Amino acid sequence: MEKIVILGNGGHAKSLIDAIERQRQYEIAGYVVNENDLELSGTKYLRLGGDTQLGRIYQDGITNAAIGVGYMGNSGLREKLWEQLKQIGFSLPVICDPSAVLAGDVRIGEGSFIGKGSIVNANASVGKMCIINTGAIIEHDCEVEDFSHISVGSVLCGNVKVGAASFVGANATVIQGIHIGRNCTIGAGTTVRKNIKDNYMACAREKILYRSL
8 A cells, every 4th residue: 555645734634644544545653744734633644744845755665645734715825735745756646535435427527526425516627736625516517626625624616616716615506507717715604606707706685796806
C-alpha cells in the first residue's frame, strides 16, 4: 500500500484522515503543518515536520499528498499549497469517503475531497482541489470548477455551474440551470434563483441578495 502525507492539522484534516482510513487505499505516513501550528489533537499519526520539509519527505519516497486545509474564507492557501506540492512532484489523489454515492460517469479532478454521505449524480464534473462536504448533493450535469467548496448539506440542482474558487455555504440551494461565477460566495441557507457574476456574494440571511466582493 502506497504512503500518503497529510498537510494541515485542523478539522478538515481530521475528516480527510478518517476518509483515507476508510478507503484503505493509502497508508498515512504522518502529517506536515506550518512550523508555528499546534499538534493535531487526538491523532495517532506522527508530525513529519514543517512545510519546509516537503522536499525531503518526497525524496524519502512518500510521493502522495492530501491537503487537509479547508477553504478558510478563500481558496488562496489551498491553491498555494497545491502549487508547492506539484512543483516538488507529489501526486494528489482523489479522497472519497466510502459512504459517498458517485454515478458511474462522474469526473473528479486531482486532490478533490468527497465527504460522507454526499451525492454526485450522472454526468457531473468536479474540478481539481475541490471540497464536496458532508451530505452535499451535486445533481446531474452540474459542473464545479477548480478549488471550489460545496459545504455541508448544500444542494446544486441539475445543470448548475459553479466557477473556480467559489464557496457555497451550508444548506444553500442553487436552482437548476443557474451559473455562479468565479470567486463567488453563497451564504449559508441562501436559495440562488438567478445567475451570479464573478466576484459576487449572495447572502439571504443578511437580506443582501447580490453584492460585489
